[in-house]
Amino acid sequence: MEFLDHYQKIVAEAVDKYTFTEKPSELYEPMNYIISHGGKRLRPIMVLMGNELFDGDMEKAIKPALAIEFFHNFTLIHDDIMDEAPIRRNKPTIHTLHGINVGILSGDALLIKAYQFFEDLEPELFKKCIKIFSETGAVLCEGQQNDVNFETQKHVSYDEYINMITSKTGVLSAASFQIGALIAGASEEDAELIYNFGKHIGIAFQIMDDYLDVFGDMEQFGKKHAGDIYENKKTILYLLALEHANEEELSELNYWFSKKTDNVDKVYSVEKIFRRTKVDDKVLRLIQKHNEIGQSYLDKINLPDEKKLPFRELANYLLRRES
Amino acid sequence: MEFLDHYQKIVAEAVDKYTFTEKPSELYEPMNYIISHGGKRLRPIMVLMGNELFDGDMEKAIKPALAIEFFHNFTLIHDDIMDEAPIRRNKPTIHTLHGINVGILSGDALLIKAYQFFEDLEPELFKKCIKIFSETGAVLCEGQQNDVNFETQKHVSYDEYINMITSKTGVLSAASFQIGALIAGASEEDAELIYNFGKHIGIAFQIMDDYLDVFGDMEQFGKKHAGDIYENKKTILYLLALEHANEEELSELNYWFSKKTDNVDKVYSVEKIFRRTKVDDKVLRLIQKHNEIGQSYLDKINLPDEKKLPFRELANYLLRRES
Structure with a gap:
């Protein structure tokens, strides 16, 4: 997938460039750890693709693209605690390495940092993107809770299931493309x-x-x-x-x-x-x-x-x- | 404290008015639970006071005031998990009642809802407030981690201590007044x-x-x-x-x-x-x-x-x- 490689390289460079250097390192190192282990980084790529489709400026979209990646990784850190998952992307999960408390707190900080990565946008666009971003976040929390509920819920309907995966996965890829497009002025x-x-x-x-x-x-x-x-x-x-x-x-x-x-x-x-x-x-x-x-x-x-x-x-x- | 009673009544009414009615209730009920148990609600009052000092419109400040209260309660939910605290404001903590997973997730959702409570502000002001809000959140996470670090850190200096409490407490009351003032057009x-x-x-x-x-x-x-x-x-x-x-x-x-x-x-x-x-x-x-x-x-x-x-x-x- 040549075009994916191309985008992945751009995202990887941005991840390097925006490595957290703040203190205390006990908070920021775990954030760098999970971000640097990457995965396919499809969601930030979706931001860049949405942006490019409408001839946007890649420079303007790159930090919001990282915001989406931070957000996604915030959910992974907290989900891994909830699922008691020991491994993620072939590496020990953060709570396995540093305990649940560091997992909770570095997840929280990553979510807040994600919001900050929209701050280069002008106010109108900033507000548009943040509204989508928050709405997506709220829906994801709902989807996660519904997923948990299903475990003990006797009957789960087909519609409930589709709603749940829409909340847990659909809206984030949707919002990624949308935010990229809006930044391009679509x-x-x-x-x-x-x-x-x-x-x-x-x-x-x-x-x-x-x-x-x-x-x-x-x-x-x-x-x-x-x-x-x-x-x-x-x-x-x-x-x-x-x-x-x-x-x-x-x-x-x-x-x-x-x-x-x-x-x-x-x-x-x-x-x-x-x-x-x-x-x-x-x-x-x-x-x-x-x-x-x-x-x-x-x-x-x-x-x-x-x-x-x-x-x-x-x-x-x-x-x-x-x- | 007559003027405090006055503000407390306003905040209490707003809390009632903006009770979360979304689903799933397993996510939103714990959020309502902690918000409704109140405490002194000093931080939203600080927003209203900052607003009134500069002759602002109370109506415009009330949802951002709640945002600060939501944010504060998000930190309490997660801190109580980290501290393994069984009781808060004479009531069982959320993770004690519903488990750690619900505590993590309803805290996350409360933080995101807090962001959404600024959305009635016009874009320029929205961006100003959100920037302060995010910066405050990031600093609070740092303060919390420093507080944890102190437990095992052999020597803690006076300056480190003052920095830590500034991050953990000072910046949130500071930001509350500031946001209220800015909403009033200060x-x-x-x-x-x-x-x-x-x-x-x-x-x-x-x-x-x-x-x-x-x-x-x-x-x-x-x-x-x-x-x-x-x-x-x-x-x-x-x-x-x-x-x-x-x-x-x-x-x-x-x-x-x-x-x-x-x-x-x-x-x-x-x-x-x-x-x-x-x-x-x-x-x-x-x-x-x-x-x-x-x-x-x-x-x-x-x-x-x-x-x-x-x-x-x-x-x-x-x-x-x-x-």
Whole structure:
């Protein structure tokens, strides 16, 4: 992905340039630690892409792009505490290295620093971006809480699930494109269109995550195969299987999802039901559907097709991860 | 304190009016819970006072005043997790009731909601206030980390201590007055003067907190008498005592502060050293000094004295708490 490499280099340089040098180091070093370990840095890239689509100035967009990356990493630090996750991007998580207190506080500071990275924008634009940013943050917290609620909630509907992943993933990629577009001076309408593109690509991406957990080549991700099944997670696969299972399959599903066990028979049995109820195909079609909705918003932007090419490439990249 | 009652009623009404009604309730109820239990709500009152001093419109200042209160409560939720505090304002803390995860997340959401409560301001003013707000937040995180560092740091200097309490307490009261003033349309210079008044009153208040822990009537606060001594906290009393103790007193201080014990002899002995080294008087003079510096900034504001009266009353109220 040549254009991704190009953007990734720009973001990496900005991350270096804006390394935190403030004191106390016990607060700022963990922030530098998680930011420097990168990951794919897709969200800041989305800001830059949204900006470039409307011929914006990259210089003006780069700090807001980092703000989005800081925000994303703030959520990761706090989520990892909540999930008691020991590892992130093949490195020990911050609370594992420094304790929960440092994790909480450096996450808080990273969120506040994210806000500060919009401060070079002129007041009108600053306010527009901050409003989107805060709204996105609030919705993400709601999505995170809903995700937690699902664990103990007996029945989770399909709509509730889609809402949850929209809040947890869709709105941040949406807002990233939108903020980039607004910084370039795009109209509210165009910014809204690229927002919706980002939202549906984000939803599709998150559904793909559920799919790949079971049907993907996990080695590529460094994740445990079918971890969601072991954890009794109410993924889209599980929810659709409940809907389409016959009586026998239903009681088998309920049996396995009523206990936590490392028994590999559980994964084997659940996967078989997933295939028999054809939820694997259904989920792939759902991903395709959201991809197409996303593309349809992109189509409506009145710009030459070749300018939109990177967006289509990005969608393909996100949704074809090895499947 | 008649004028305080007046403001407290206004803030209480605003808190009621802006109760969070969003979903999921598992996220928003804890936020309402901590906000509704109030405390003295001095910081939002400072916003309103700063606003009124420069003849601002109360309606315009009330949501930013709540933003400051939300921010303060966000820090309390997260601090209580870090301190493993079971009780706050005579009620169980949020993490005690709902677990650490809800505490982290509802704190995060409260911080983000705080930002949103500035959104009624016009862009120029919005940006001014948000910049102050973010800077204050960042400094508070630094102060909190420094406070934590002091626990294990062998030597804490007097300056380090003053910097820490300035970050943890001074800047928030300072920013509260300043934001209120700016919303009223005060000049940058006047806003800076009232900022510095708030900063030094905040410092004096925090030093008074150390003093009252040992020499105050604790029943009034519902706190344990001399809790800081039991906890080996490096308070201003302790730091000054180290400076002024003779050899014998020094070794006795070091003996008691090298162990954690509920032995009441510890408190008795340490208090005696505090009195013998006269740090009680020194600390009261330090409080008076910061009070006077604060007042001197107030004096410089070119407004009739009667307009400044509530500020002097507030300072007296804060610094004469039963002592």
